[in-house]
Structures are given as structure tokens and as C-alpha cells.
Amino acid sequence: MNFRRIFAGMITGAFVGFGVFTIWPSCLARWNWLGGWLAAGIIITTGWFINHYAGLMPNKSDSAWVDMAISVWLSALLGGTVVLDPVKGLVRGAQGLFHGASLGVTLPTVFFQLIGATIAGYLLYSIRRSDA
Amino acid sequence: MWTWQHVLTTIFGGIIFPLVIGMVWGKLVEDYKSFGGVLAGFFIVGTIWLLNHGIGLMYEPQMNAGGAWSDMAIAAFWGLFVADLFAGKKIDWEVIISGVLGGVLGGLLLFAMV
Numbered sequence: 001m002n003f004r005r006i007f008a009g010m011i012t013g014a015f016v017g018f019g020v021f022t023i024w025p026s027c028l029a030r031w032n033w034l035g036g037w038l039a040a041g042i043i044i045t046t047g048w049f050i051n052h053y054a055g056l057m058p059n060k061s062d063s064a065w066v067d068m069a070i071s072v073w074l075s076a077l078l079g080g081t082v083v084l085d086p087v088k089g090l091v092r093g094a095q096g097l098f099h100g101a102s103l104g105v106t107l108p109t110v111f112f113q114l115i116g117a118t119i120a121g122y123l124l125y126s127i128r129r130s131d132a
Numbered sequence: 133m134w135t136w137q138h139v140l141t142t143i144f145g146g147i148i149f150p151l152v153i154g155m156v157w158g159k160l161v162e163d164y165k166s167f168g169g170v171l172a173g174f175f176i177v178g179t180i181w182l183l184n185h186g187i188g189l190m191y192e193p194q195m196n197a198g199g200a201w202s203d204m205a206i207a208a209f210w211g212l213f214v215a216d217l218f219a220g221k222k223i224d225w226e227v228i229i230s231g232v233l234g235g236v237l238g239g240l241l242l243f244a245m246v
Contacts, residue, residue, distance in 0.1 A: 013234015040178030063224035074235025079242025116146015121214030
């Protein structure tokens with residue numbers, strides 16, 4: 001355990017998590033669906049640069065890949081979303097668990113997302129194995 | 133309420149995101165180095181966001197019932213993670229703790245904003 005690496009990853013993970021759920025809903029409110037598409041390039045790209053290209057998220061080559069996406073998912077689940085609305089200014093978009101949002105009614109979505117992701121993980125594994 | 137249609141679209145959204153990331157992102161980086169990451173941001177995450185959350189393949193009825201947002205990011209993390217677990221790679225807790233603490237701090241910042 002290298003606590004300085006964990007701390008650095010925590011900071012850059014929080015950066016991409018906070019960035020996604022402020023920039024994304026704001027671009028969506030400002031430019032509609034095209035804004036949502038642009039938001040990915042604005043924040044995911046920069047987040048990927050610092051977390052995975054520069055490598056602040058301390059992944060090692062011999063262990064299972066942990067994507068910055070885990071920070072992204074947790075950020076909105078816990079803290080909701082914040083929108084810079086073109087008319088109303090800075091407003092709250094959604095509530096998170098920190099506001100007392102219910103985890104129970106959220107779980108069905110999480111469950112089916114995880115089923116899909118597990119199928120994808122198995123497909124990726126099979127395809128990589130047959131290539132090797 | 134959840135119907136089989138919602139189950140189908142949500143699972144499909146969960147499959148396509150990690151599958152495209154796992155197959156394409158690395159290739160783009162191989163071809164164009166850091167600029168490959170820029171292309172991947174727009175054309176993988178942007179385009180699949182449009183389908184999963186813009187159009188709404190992933191059903192999120194809890195948003196009208198006092199629930200919290202479950203982003204498609206969970207599929208990206210879990211898909212890439214289990215693909216490596218299937219391949220027999222070991223779990224590194226240092227990076228998991230790092231990512232989870234990042235999410236907690238990110239959530240706290242979002243909570244603190246407005």
C-alpha cells in the first residue's frame with residue numbers, strides 16, 4: 001500500500017467524478033443532446049489523460065484493470081448532479097445518497113447494468129483469449 | 133415500473149459500453165497515442181452516452197421516485213474489471229481504494245456545491 005499513490009488517485013478520481021456531473025448536465029442544458037456528446041470529449045478526455053494516460057490511478061499491469069469510471073459512478077450516486085443552467089444559473093440537477101436519496105429504488109438499474117457488464121466482460125475475455 | 137423491454141434495453145446498454153471500450157480504446161491509443169484518447173472520449177463515450185442516457189437505453193425510473201442516478205460508468209468499470217478476473221488476473225486493492233475514495237470525494241464535492 002502506497003498511501004501517496006492512493007491519495008493522488010483519490011484527487012484525480014474526484015476530479016473526473018465532479019467534472020462529469022457538473023459539465024455534462026450543464027452542456028446538456030445549454031446545447032441539448034449535442035452538448036451531451038461534446039461533454040464526453042471535454043471531461044472524459046481530460047479525466048483519462050490524468051487518470052490513465054499519465055497514470056495517477058495506480059493500475060498495475062498484472063492485476064485487474066480498475067477504471068476511473070468507478071469514481072464517476074460513485075460520484076453521482078452519492079452526490080447527485082449540479083447544472084449550470086443558461087437561464088437559472090447554478091442549480092441542483094439530481095439528489096444523491098448524501099441528500100438521503102433511496103438506494104433501494106436505484107438497485108434494479110444497477111443490477112441490470114451489472115448483468116450487461118458481466119456479459120461484456122466475458123465476451124472481452126473470450127475474444128482476447130482467441131486472439132492470443 | 134420495470135417491464136421486459138426495460139430489462140432488455142438496460143442490459144444491452146450495459147453490454148455495449150464496456151465491449152466497445154475494451155475492443156477500441158486501446159487500438160486508438162496504439163494508433164494515435166494521446167490523441168487516440170481524445171477520439172475515444174468523443175466517439176466511444178460521447179456516442180454511447182447518447183444511446184444509453186441521451187436516448188435512454190438504460191432505464192432509470194428511480195429518478196422520479198427519490199432514487200439516485202446510476203451512471204453507465206458502472207458498466208465500464210465492472211465490464212473491464214471482470215474481463216481481467218476471467219483471465220485470472222489478481223485484485224489490486226490499492227487502486228480499488230483509490231477509485232472508491234475518489235468517488236466519495238467527488239460525491240462530497242457535488243453535495244457541497246449547491
